[in-house]
Amino acid sequence: MQKLSSREYWLDLVKGVAIIGVVLQHSLQRTIYYFDKGDTFFLPITNDFVASVNMQWFFVVSGYIYIAKREKYLSDPKNFFKTRFIDLMIPYLILGPVIWFGKFTLSAYVKNQVTFNDLMDMFVTPIAFMWFIYILFFVEIIIFLIDKYIHWKYEYTLGLLFLVYIAFHLTTGRGKDVFHLTPYYLFWYYLGGIFVYYKDVLYKNNRLIMTIGGVIWIVCFIIHALTKNGIFNILFCLGSTIWVCLFFKEHCSDTKINKLLNYLGNKTMYIYILNPIIINGLRQLLVKLDFTNITVNFFTFLLGALIIACIIAEIGKRFPPVGFIFSPRRYIIKK
16 A cells, blocks of 8 residues: 555545545536526536535545544544644634635625625634635544543444434535534544445455445436435435545556646645635636636636646745645644
8 A cells, every 4th residue: 555654645646636626616616607607507517516525525534534543643632632723723713814804805706795794703604615624623623522532433423423414414404604514524524434444344345335336426416416305415425435435545556647636635725725716816817818718717717726726835835924824733833
């Protein structure tokens, strides 16, 4: 098994695909919005397909890392809380208000308007796309407390969290506040543990289980697209997770594509936070240059967001004020 910096190589491949999915989702959403294509078939259905799984993959990968290091974390609660706060809350506390201010002052150019109430409520309803790192913090802390003080078997905890997820999914949905988003994603985070506890079964029968997961993913998505039935949404999300994790577990050699995915997987914080800002900026540039072709706009959004975010990430490695915002632990905790 190949590893990179003491981490399993395939995890960064999954993150690389997931972050491409995030940028693709935002590019599709902006294209649909700017060109008023909400009533068409191809773009909305493609957006639904992409948007329905990429964030689950991020939580599953984070959960895998937690479960793989579970005993280490449980033995040192102080360090666990400190590193999670530094990794997730500091970027949110810095960038959340900055992003709010940008959306507030440039309200004529953004899709979703914000008010002062949005800033005041930033600890209840996360600001815009910053919700992921904010909610991930609470998910990790809750899972840690469950493991530390309840001592249930992994399967029991996973089953309970699955029931909680179903309850939220079929009733109130994801919602937009911390009280809905956190329990919604607890299950997906803890699901990462199956690739630790059941690795022998999963990897021994990798291709069979991967094929079953892929079939469930596609078939259930089609049924869900036609019926909007929540059960099929749950099933195709599960199928996609099984497929993508097992696929990259088996195909993690150093090909050019995997090297690219690995690179993007290591730059997810930069790409995730910056891509919506870059896409909005590129849109205004294209308007001023009178580029009205929908295809040109879409690929400019997609490729431009990835490339510019990666350039800023490289600058961050050499310029501490930028690097600190996205990777504060590197500067606060010295190895």
